[in-house]
Structure formats: structure tokens, C-alpha cells
Amino acid sequence: MSITSMDTKLNTEANKALNDTLVRLTRGDVFFATLAFYLQPKFTDKPWLLTAGTNGTRLLLNQQFFMGLTSQEQVALLKHEVLHVAFEHPFRRGKRNLKRWNIACDYVINLLIKEEGGTLPPGGLYDETYKGLIEEEVYEKLPKNIEKSFSFFMDDLLEEDKPGSRTALRDKARTLVLQASQATRMTQGSLPFSVGRYLDAILQPEQDWRALLAEYLTAQGKSDYDWMRPNRRNSVLGNVLNLNIFLPGIQQSGALEHVAIVVDTSGSIGREELARFIGEILGIVEVCYPRTLTIIPCDAMVYPPLVFDRVPQSTEVMAQLQSGSALQGGGGTSMPVALDWIDNGITRQAFDVPPAVVLVMTDGYTDFGNARNYPVIWCITSPESAVPDPWGRVVRIA
Numbered sequence: 001m002s003i004t005s006m007d008t009k010l011n012t013e014a015n016k017a018l019n020d021t022l023v024r025l026t027r028g029d030v031f032f033a034t035l036a037f038y039l040q041p042k043f044t045d046k047p048w049l050l051t052a053g054t055n056g057t058r059l060l061l062n063q064q065f066f067m068g069l070t071s072q073e074q075v076a077l078l079k080h081e082v083l084h085v086a087f088e089h090p091f092r093r094g095k096r097n098l099k100r101w102n103i104a105c106d107y108v109i110n111l112l113i114k115e116e117g118g119t120l121p122p123g124g125l126y127d128e129t130y131k132g133l134i135e136e137e138v139y140e141k142l143p144k145n146i147e148k149s150f151s152f153f154m155d156d157l158l159e160e161d162k163p164g165s166r167t168a169l170r171d172k173a174r175t176l177v178l179q180a181s182q183a184t185r186m187t188q189g190s191l192p193f194s195v196g197r198y199l200d201a202i203l204q205p206e207q208d209w210r211a212l213l214a215e216y217l218t219a220q221g222k223s224d225y226d227w228m229r230p231n232r233r234n235s236v237l238g239n240v241l242n243l244n245i246f247l248p249g250i251q252q253s254g255a256l257e258h259v260a261i262v263v264d265t266s267g268s269i270g271r272e273e274l275a276r277f278i279g280e281i282l283g284i285v286e287v288c289y290p291r292t293l294t295i296i297p298c299d300a301m302v303y304p305p306l307v308f309d310r311v312p313q314s315t316e317v318m319a320q321l322q323s324g325s326a327l328q329g330g331g332g333t334s335m336p337v338a339l340d341w342i343d344n345g346i347t348r349q350a351f352d353v354p355p356a357v358v359l360v361m362t363d364g365y366t367d368f369g370n371a372r373n374y375p376v377i378w379c380i381t382s383p384e385s386a387v388p389d390p391w392g393r394v395v396r397i398a
Contacts, residue, residue, distance in 0.1 A: 013067070014043055014063045014066065014067055015043075017067060017074065018041060018043075018066070018074075021071070021074045021075055021078055022078070024071065024075055025078060029079070029192075030184045031180055031184040031192060032078065032079050032082050032192075034179075035082045035085065035180035036059065036078050036081075036082050038176045038179065039054065039057070039058055039059040039081070039085065040058060040059065041059040041060070041061055041078070041081075042059075043060075043061050043062070043063040043066070044060045044061070044063075045063070049061075049062050050062055050155070051065045051077075051121070051123075051155070051156060052065070052066070052077055052080075052081055053155075053158045054081045054084050054085055054090065054156065054158060055090055055157075055158040055159070055169060056088070056089075056090040056091060056169050056172075056173035057085075057169055057172045057173050057176065059078075059081050059082075060158070061077075069121050069122075070119065073119050073120070073122075075118070075119075076113050076119055076120055076121060076124075077121050079113055079118060080106075080109055080121075080156075083112065083113075084105060084109065084156065084157065085173055085176070087105070087108075087109075087195075088173065088174075088315055089101075089102075089105045089157055090157055090158070090170075090173070091169070091170040091315055092136075092315045092316075092318075093157075094316065096139060097147060098159065099147040100139060100142060100146065100147040101135075101139060101157070102155055102157045103125060103146060103147060104136075104138040104139040104142060105135050105138075105157065106124070106156075107125050107126070107127055107130045107138050108134065110124050111126065111128070111131055129141075134319065135319075136320075170315075181195070209280075209283050209284045209287055209288055213284070213288055213357060216256060216356045256289070256290045256291065256356050256357070257291050257292065257356050258290065258291065258293075258294070258351065258352075258353045258354065258355045258356055259284065259288070259292070259294070259355060259357060259358075259359070260294045260295075260342055260357075260359070261281055261284070261293070261294070261295050261296065261359045261360075261361065262296045262298055262335060262339070262359065262360040262361065262362075263277055263295060263296065263327060263361050264277075264299070264333065264361060264362035264366065265297045265298065265299050265327050265328060265329025266332060266365075267329075267330050267331060267332070267333075268363055268365055269329070269362075269363060273363060273381050277361040277379075278318065278321050280379060281321065281361075282314045282317060282318055284359075285312055285314045285317050286314050290308075290312075291310065291311055291353075292307070292308065292309050292351075292352070293306075293307070293308040293312055293317070294307050295307075295317075295321070296338050296341065296342075297326070297327045297329055298329070298334075298335060298337055298338040298341075299330060299333055299334075300331050300332035300333060300334045301331070301337060302338050302341045303327075303328040303329065306320050306321070309352075333362075334367055335360050335366045335367070335368065336366075336369030336370075338360070339358065339360075339369060339372055339376070340369075342372075343372065346374075355374060356375070357374070357377060358372070358374060358375065358376045358377070359376075359377045359379055360376060360378050361379045361397075362379070362380060362381070363380065363381045364378075364380040364381070364382040364387030365387065368391060370391075371391045371392065376391075376393070377392065377393045377394070377395055378393065378395070379395045380394060380396055381397055383396070384396065
């Protein structure tokens with residue numbers, strides 16, 4: 001048999017093995033299979049790809065590595081790459097070291113795969129020390145210079161060669177992920193819990209924050225604020241949901257100067273409500289570009305705030321919010337305590353620019369105190385029949 005014939009036979013066997021793996025995914029994990037299909041996995045002979053890799057919108061495989069795996073390991077490999085995309089790992093890195101970031105992400109993903117009974121490929125990183133942590137936390141806890149200690153591991157987060165393409169890739173990746181989640185629900189399938197939580201937080205804010213916050217733009221901002229069809233870069237939400245609507249478009253020069261958001265972290269706030277709060281916060285960041293964002297956790301007292309003093313990225317904000325120590329609380333409820341904290345900050349000139357508007361995200365089971373000298377929007381999850389409208393403006397986000 002000639003070398004050409006041998007290569008052709010190997011390629012045929014590899015493609016069949018890949019198709020068989022996708023079929024196995026379809027039978028048990030519709031979301032993973034659907035997103036894997038959307039990523040159009042293919043083999044490559046690039047010498048720099050030793051195992052598999054993704055840039056968020058495509059999935060490349062080393063044929064020799066893939067064919068050396070058992071069928072269970074092949075399934076786990078595709079799940080691994082799909083989770084990199086679902087969790088936006090190629091886009092959340094920021095300025096972190098790529099290899100160290102890749103290691104942190106692999107630890108988080110492989111813990112999830114093992115919890116579901118998966119069989120990791122050889123070299124798959126696994127350490128229960130990092131159980132329950134998000135990727136940014138794992139990154140900080142990794143041993144110093146760990147990225148230099150590994151002679152081999154699945155170095156699978158691929159950088160894009162073209163400068164300035166990251167935002168477009170992220171938008172496309174989010175579109176693929178949301179389409180996969182919608183297809184899963186249409187087939188009565190269920191999303192993996194960790195994926196569903198992430199999607200709820202980042203892709204599906206309920207409110208049209210552009211319209212709600214339009215009146216709080218600075219005078220300079222209003223000159224750059226007009227009604228237009230949202231473009232793909234600035235309106236991921238409208239784009240992926242195929243909303244045929246007109247929304248006010250905001251140039252970065254027309255951003256809100258300072259938005260303060262009080263988050264109710266009292267004992268009455270459950271995981272689903274907290275995820276909804278996070279989703280709405282990310283929606284504000286995505287479409288309103290606040291130059292300064294202050295997030296204030298509060299139950300009956302104020303906890304250390306999160307302050308972003310430049311136009312933040314939603315992935316950056318989400319990473320901070322999902323940190324285990326970010327949204328402290330669990331006690332009683334008194335949202336006016338947070339408003340008093342803001343009042344004191346304004347009086348002491350602690351803010352470079354006072355908040356243009358303050359949003360309070362709560363279930364409504366709180367005292368409301370007195371009206372303030374700045375606009376306050378109460379974002380309440382409970383229906384009006386249970387919690388009547390307080391002073392200020394009210395938005396129901398149930």
C-alpha cells in the first residue's frame with residue numbers, strides 16, 4: 001500500500017471516528033453536540049497544534065492525538081473544547097499570561113467533566129483543590145511559574161492573528177452558544193447547570209437599559225445619542241436574539257459618566273435572583289458603556305464595593321461578580337444603608353464624578369427610606385401585588 005493510500009485510509013477512519021463521537025454526544029448531551037457542530041470541528045496538520053484547540057468560533061483537532069484516544073476520551077475532548085467556548089475563555093483572559101490562563105481554565109472545565117462521569121484524555125489537568133472556584137480565582141491560586149513546569153498539556157486556547165478581531169469573534173461565539181442553547185431547549189434537552197447559569201448571567205438581561213437610562217446621559221452624551229439600528233459590535237443581545245427593533249445607539253463618547261448599582265445580598269436573595277441581578281448589570285455594561293461603574297453589595301450593611309473606573313468589559317465585570325468574595329451578605333435587609341453610603345461619598349467628594357443614577361437591585365423586602373437628591377431606580381424582582389411601588393422609579397425584573 002502506498003503512503004498516499006495509507007494517509008487516505010487514516011483520514012477516512014479519523015473522520016468516521018469524529019462523526020461517531022458527535023453522534024454519541026447527540027444521544028446524551030444535546031447542547032455539547034449542537035455547539036460542537038456549529039464550531040465545525042476539523043483535523044489540521046499544523047505542527048503547533050499537538051492536541052486540540054479553539055479560538056471561540058472554530059474547533060481544530062490533531063488527528064494523531066484524537067485517534068489515540070478511547071471513545072470516552074474523544075467525547076470528553078470535544079466537551080472540553082465546547083466548554084472553553086461556552087465560558088468565553090478565549091475572551092476573558094485580558095492581559096493575563098496565556099498559558100497560565102489556559103491551565104486555570106482547564107482545571108475548571110475538567111472538574112466539571114469529571115463530575116459528570118467523563119473520562120479525561122491523557123494529560124488532562126485535574127485537581128480538586130480548585131473545586132468551586134472560577135477561572136480567575138484559580139489563575140491567582142496557581143503556583144508561581146506553573147506555566148513553565150508542564151512539559152505537556154492541552155495548550156488549546158488559540159490566539160487570533162488579526163489585531164482588533166477579538167470583539168467580533170466574541171460576538172460570533174456568543175451567537176453560536178445562544179443558538180445551541182435554544183436548539184437544546186427546542187428538543188426538550190437540558191443545559192448543563194454550569195452552562196445555563198453562565199448564559200442566564202451574560203446573554204439574557206431582561207430590560208432595555210438603553211431606553212431606561214437615556215435621560216441620565218451627560219449633556220455631551222446626549223449629542224451623541226440617537227435612535228438607530230444597533231450595530232453588531234455594540235449590541236450583542238439584539239443581534240443574537242434577532243430582534244428587529246430600533247434602539248438608541250450610544251457612541252463611547254456618549255457613555256454614562258458614573259452608574260452606581262446597589263445589589264441586595266440579604267438572606268432572602270436566592271441563587272436565581274442573584275443570577276438575574278448579575279445579568280441585568282452585564283446588560284447595562286454591554287449597551288450603556290458607563291465610564292465609571294460602582295457595584296455596592298448590601299444586606300443591612302455595606303460591604304466592600306467593586307469599582308471599575310474606566311469603561312469596563314462585561315467579561316471583566318462578570319469575572320469579578322462571580323468571585324466568591326465579591327457579593328458578600330446573607331443578613332437582614334436595609335437598602336437605604338447603601339444610599340446613605342453614597343450620600344456620604346458625595347458629601348466627602350469621594351467620587352471623581354457623583355453617580356448620574358443609582359440602581360437598587362432587590363426583591364423589595366426592605367425599608368425604602370427617604371427620597372434622595374439623585375435619581376434612583378428600584379429594580380425589584382417581586383410583583384407589585386407583593387411589594388407596592390416605593391418612591392423613585394420602579395422597574396420589575398421578575
